[in-house]
Amino acid sequence: xDNSRKIKRREFINKGVRLGIGVGLxxxxxxxxxxxxxxxxxxxxxxxxxxxxxxxxxxxxxxTSAVKCIHVTDMCGYCDLCSGYLRTGTKNLNTAAENxxxxxxxxxxxxxxxxxxxxxxxxxxxxGCAKCVKSCGAFGNGSLQLQIQQNLCVNCxxxxxxxxxxxxxxxxxxxxTPYLLKGFGGKS
Amino acid sequence: MKHKAQLIMLIVVISLxxxxxxxxxxxxxxxxxxxSGYQTPxxxxxxxxxxxxxxxxxxxxxxxMALMTWLVLKKRSRKAVFWLTVxxxxxxxxxxxxxxxxxxxxxxxxxxxxxxGYVVPLTAIVFFIVPIIFTLFFGRTFCAGxxxxxxIQDLFAVRPVSLKPWIRYVxxxxxxxxxxxxxxxxxxxxxxxxxxxxxxxSFFRINxxxxxxxxxAALLLTGIFIARPYCRFFxxxxxxxxxxxxxxxxxxxxxxxxxxxxxLCENACPYDAIDKPEGxxxxxxxxxxxxxxxxxxxxxPALVVVTGWTAxxxxxxxxxxxxxxxxxxxxxxxxxxxxxxxxxxxxxxxRSSGQPLEALRKEVDKIIHRFNIGxxxxxxxxxxxxxxxxxxxxxxxxxxxxxxNRGNCLSCARCVDYCPxxxxxxxxxxxxxxxxxx
Numbered sequence: 313x314d315n316s317r318k319i320k321r322r323e324f325i326n327k328g329v330r331l332g333i334g335v336g337l338x339x340x341x342x343x344x345x346x347x348x349x350x351x352x353x354x355x356x357x358x359x360x361x362x363x364x365x366x367x368x369x370x371x372x373x374x375x376t377s378a379v380k381c382i383h384v385t386d387m388c389g390y391c392d393l394c395s396g397y398l399r400t401g402t403k404n405l406n407t408a409a410e411n412x413x414x415x416x417x418x419x420x421x422x423x424x425x426x427x428x429x430x431x432x433x434x435x436x437x438x439x440g441c442a443k444c445v446k447s448c449g450a451f452g453n454g455s456l457q458l459q460i461q462q463n464l465c466v467n468c469x470x471x472x473x474x475x476x477x478x479x480x481x482x483x484x485x486x487x488x489t490p491y492l493l494k495g496f497g498g499k500s
Numbered sequence: 501m502k503h504k505a506q507l508i509m510l511i512v513v514i515s516l517x518x519x520x521x522x523x524x525x526x527x528x529x530x531x532x533x534x535x536s537g538y539q540t541p542x543x544x545x546x547x548x549x550x551x552x553x554x555x556x557x558x559x560x561x562x563x564x565m566a567l568m569t570w571l572v573l574k575k576r577s578r579k580a581v582f583w584l585t586v587x588x589x590x591x592x593x594x595x596x597x598x599x600x601x602x603x604x605x606x607x608x609x610x611x612x613x614x615x616x617g618y619v620v621p622l623t624a625i626v627f628f629i630v631p632i633i634f635t636l637f638f639g640r641t642f643c644a645g646x647x648x649x650x651x652i653q654d655l656f657a658v659r660p661v662s663l664k665p666w667i668r669y670v671x672x673x674x675x676x677x678x679x680x681x682x683x684x685x686x687x688x689x690x691x692x693x694x695x696x697x698x699x700x701x702s703f704f705r706i707n708x709x710x711x712x713x714x715x716x717a718a719l720l721l722t723g724i725f726i727a728r729p730y731c732r733f734f735x736x737x738x739x740x741x742x743x744x745x746x747x748x749x750x751x752x753x754x755x756x757x758x759x760x761x762x763x764l765c766e767n768a769c770p771y772d773a774i775d776k777p778e779g780x781x782x783x784x785x786x787x788x789x790x791x792x793x794x795x796x797x798x799x800x801p802a803l804v805v806v807t808g809w810t811a812x813x814x815x816x817x818x819x820x821x822x823x824x825x826x827x828x829x830x831x832x833x834x835x836x837x838x839x840x841x842x843x844x845x846x847x848x849x850x851r852s853s854g855q856p857l858e859a860l861r862k863e864v865d866k867i868i869h870r871f872n873i874g875x876x877x878x879x880x881x882x883x884x885x886x887x888x889x890x891x892x893x894x895x896x897x898x899x900x901x902x903x904x905n906r907g908n909c910l911s912c913a914r915c916v917d918y919c920p921x922x923x924x925x926x927x928x929x930x931x932x933x934x935x936x937x938x
Contacts, residue, residue, distance in 0.1 A: 329747040330636055337629055337636075344612050344625050352554060352600065352621040359525070365845045373701075373708050385540050389529025425536045435544075454525035463546035466597055466705065469604045469624075470692030478846040479853075480823065484619070490548040496527045 353484040355471045359457040359494045361481035364442035364449070368458060371473045372440070378464035379440030379473065381418075383433050384493055387455035390428035396448035396456045397421055397431055413444045435461065454494070462490050557596060558626045561646070564588055565634045569641045571913070572752050578913045585645030585654055593648035598704035601648060602627045603737040604695045606679070607686035614687035631737075635744045639751040643731060643741060644911040650731050652700050654912060656720050657727035660770030668772060669889060671733040676885045679736035680878035681818075688870050690822040694736055727770035731910065742907040751906055754915045756922045759901030766902070768915040773908040777900050786896065793894040800887030804880045811879025812872055819871040828864040831857065 357368075357379065368379035393405070397419050402411040407421065418437035422430045433456075440458060448456040460482075474482035485492065531540075564584065571580045592598065600608075600623055608624035631642035645651045663671075678694070685691045695701075699716040702708030722729050731738055745751070754765050754774070765774060819825045827846050834847050850860075904915065 326747045326749075330749065333636055333744060333747070334633075337632060340609070340613075341625060341629050344609070344620055345622065347612075347616075347619060348622045348625055349619045352623055353619055354548065363845065363849045365849075367845075373705070375707050382543060382545060384543050386531070386543065387525070387527070388531070388540075390532050391529055424538050425534060428532050428534065428538075430538075430541075432541075433544075449525070451528075453527055453529055457525075459545065461546050462548040466599060467549075469600055469608065469695045472696065475691060475696075475823070478844070478849045486619075487548060487551065491545050493543070493545075494525050496525050 349486065352467055352487075354460075354462060354467055354487060354490060355465060355474060355482055356460050356485045356490065356492050357458050358481045358483065358492050359459070361479040362442070362445070362458055363479040363481070364446035364458070365478050366441050366443075367476050367478070368440040368442060368473050371476050373468060373472050374464070374466065377440040377473075378460050378466070379458055380435055380438045380461045380464075381433050381440065381442070381445055381456050382459045382491075382493060383431060384455045384457060384495075387453050387496065388431065389453050389455075390424065390430065391452065392427045392429055394421070394429065394431060394448075395451035396444035400447065400451070413447060415439075415441060415443065419444060453496075457493055459491055459493065553596075554621075554623050557592075557600075557623060558630075560591060561627060561630055564591075564646045565630060565642060568644055568646050568911075569634060569638045572641050572644055572911050573638055573750060576752075576756065576913065576916045578917050581645055581913045585651045588646050589648055589651035589655070592646075593652060593700070593704045598648050598698070598701050599695070600624055600627055602631050602642070603647070603649060603735060604692065604698070606737055606740070607682055607692045607694055610683045611686040611689060615689050618689075632740065632744060635741045635748060637749045639748045639906065639909065639911050640741050640745045641752075641911045643738065644913065647731075648704065649698075649700055649735070650728065650910070652703065653720065653723045653728045653730060656723040657770045659724055660727040661725050662767070662772055663726065665772075668732075672889075673882070673886065674733050675736055675739045676882055677878075678734055679739045680881055682736050684818065684871070684874040684878050685821060687874060688819075688822065688867060690819075690867075699730060728910070732771060732908075745909070746906045748906065752904060752909065752911045752913060752916070754902055754904060755919045758921070759903075760921060761901060762920060763902075764920060765915045765918040768918040769904070769909075770914065771908060771910055771912075773905045773910065774915060775899065775903050775905050777902065778896065778898065789894045789896060793891055796887060796891040796894065800884065800891065803887045804883040807883030807886070808876045808880035811875040811882070815871040815875040816868060818875055819868045822867055822871075824860065825864050825867055828860055831860075 369377050372378055396413060398405075398407070398411055399413050404411070409417070412419070414437075416437045416439055418434045418439075420432045420434060422432070424430050442458055445456045445458050448454055471482055474480075564587075568581065568584055571577055571584060592601065600621070605624045605628040608620050609628050611618050612620035612624075631646070634641055643650050645654055682692075682694045685693050697712070697715075699712060699719050701716075702713040703716055719729055754768075761777065766776070768774065820829065823846075827850060830844050830847050831850065834843050836851075904911075
């Protein structure tokens with residue numbers, strides 16, 4: 313008699329707690345879903361905040377960073393003396409390896425017509441070190457910009473580059489704007 | 501023409517070096533008009549993964565949970581549970597690369613609760629709530645093998661040893677601290693520490709830092725003997741499920757009908773989650789236990805205050821993890837006349853951006869204040885858990901059979917195979933038995 317009453321009491325308590333947790337969860341779910349995003353938000357770099365610090369190449373969880381240099385071809389000046397391609401202050405003005413900005417040789421230069429050259433980024437070689445981005449932005453048109461390549465990014469819950477980014481340039485963005493490339497005057 | 505371009509370039513270079521402008525995207529060189537009919541190629545960016553996968557993830561999660569619950573509670577088949585574990589490991593672990601998982605979603609939810617501006621992904625809500633709902637009704641079937649972190653460890657639990665209860669209770673406090681800190685850091689918008697220290701993510705991605713890889717490998721090797729070390733002694737989500745599972749409507753039972761106290765299942769559980777029958781001898785000490793219970797109930801509030809106060813002593817250290825707090829700290833410690841090479845990039849960036857320092861200071865003060873309150877709560881919560889654990893040890897409940905511990909049981913269904921009740925006796929065995937008694 314005593315035992316069965318105890319069990320009933322315990323069942324009653326359990327039921328009550330269950331109901332409480334259930335109602336709480338429901339309220340939380342409704343509250344959160346009113347301001348939720350369809351699917352995951354994604355990470356992207358705002359080039360106007362980017363300071364080309366090289367952390368993108370070292371802090372990504374992937375061995376080779378998902379951050380790549382994107383060449384906005386429409387903004388390129390097609391310079392012969394491309395500051396993104398060639399290092400400044402070199403002894404001889406030629407395209408020898410020691411004179412190039414890119415440490416991995418990811419920028420390919422192709423002659424178009426006198427005096428213009430086309431530049432292409434080889435994505436597999438680019439490690440997101442931003443050396444070319446920095447000098448292109450400082451001395452050129454700024455057509456080279458760092459962006460997270462969305463097919464490579466594994467979309468971590470917390471981007472490990474965003475955590476250390478000195479300019480706090482990496483943030484969660486909506487899926488409808490996967491890339492934040494900037495045009496002239498910093499407008500996207 | 502060529503030399504003209506070079507000359508312009510040089511002039512620009514010289515003028516820019518002297519001013520060291522950080523400016524970006526300025527049209528210094530106009531886009532050339534090509535005479536050879538050259539067409540500018542399009543800017544190459546890759547497409548984003550379709551949202552379809554996110555829905556597939558949710559669908560597979562719900563499906564796996566329902567199937568696992570059915571296998572554990574109704575089908576009672578360890579073999580089937582094992583294969584579902586393998587599937588879940590392959591899908592959520594290796595195929596979807598372990599992100600997002602319910603363990604990490606705790607942080608998304610706490611960040612969303614405390615930061616109204618944060619847009620929480622629907623996937624995170626579903627991944628947080630679905631396992632909890634299933635636990636509320638059927639026990640921790642999520643832990644059984646749907647969780648990719650649990651699944652990978654479950655496959656390694658081959659030579660489990662039993663741990664002494666006091667070790668389990670002490671180590672069991674680590675997840676509480678971990679959960680507290682995870683909520684504290686995500687609620688203040690600082691960091692997602694559970695994701696950062698996810699030990700198996702580098703296995704799932706076959707990529708990542710070597711430190712985390714070795715940590716994961718060490719955990720898996722430990723898991724051979726101390727089964728599922730991460731689930732039992734680290735997992736913050738496990739704390740929530742452990743609590744909720746105690747009130748679950750149904751739960752896996754070792755025996756399909758009535759326990760016959762054959763003791764065959766006594767060593768079946770690799771996680772020490774089977775409660776043995778408690779004899780009446782314990783009940784005779786009831787007076788002693790009640791005395792202890794009263795003492796523990798009285799010291800619990802004191803414990804809450806002490807642990808809360810202790811944790812709050814460290815709130816400024818916790819706050820240092822926050823980027824803005826660190827930045828403000830660095831801004832005050834590095835003088836403007838410091839050697840340029842010694843100035844952190846963050847400081848240079850902030851100074852050149854022209855943002856007012858006062859605004860940052862105010863914001864940082866607010867963040868530190870939140871950390872102060874938060875660490876009081878986290879510390880107090882830990883004290884409360886310690887007090888309740890002690891109090892729980894004194895409460896005696898009469899039990900005459902072997903039952904899985906509702907909180908700690910991971911519903912892996914290993915013990916089910918050990919129970920002889922209701923099983924058909926193998927024909928060959930019957931013959932052997934008969935011959936013996938002939």
